[in-house]
Amino acid sequence: MLRGAGALGTAAVTVGWWPRACACLIRLALEGGIDAYWRRVKPTVAACRQGRAKQLMLGGRLGPGVGVARRVAFAWATLSAAAHHHCYELAPTAAELRRLHTEVSVLLTELDRRTEPKR
Structure with a gap:
C-alpha cells in the first residue's frame, strides 16, 4: 500500500483510506513483535492482556533497555x-x-536479536 502497487495498493491510493490502514497495519506488526519478544523472554509477561503494560516493561530489567x-x-x-x-x-x-x-522494522529486528534480558 505504501508504494501504491497492485490492485489493493492502487485502490487504496485512489480511495484515500490507505494512510490510516497502513498506520494500523504497522502498529499491529509492532504489537506482534512485542508479544513475540515477551513469549521468548518471559512468557508470564506475554500472557498479560494489557499491551501498554508490555510496552512499559520493555524499559525494565527484563526488557531490551530504556532506549x-x-x-x-x-x-x-x-x-x-x-x-x-x-x-x-x-x-x-x-x-x-x-x-x-522503517523505524518499526528496525525495532522488530532489535527485539528479535534480543533473546536474553539486558542486565
Missing part, C-alpha cells in the same frame, strides 16, 4: 494517532508512513 523502550513507545503513540480519524488533522503522508515503517 529501545522509548523508541517503541514513540512509534506506537505516533501510529495510534495516525490510525485514528480526527476532522481537524490531516492523515499521515506516505513519506511519514515509510519512515515509521
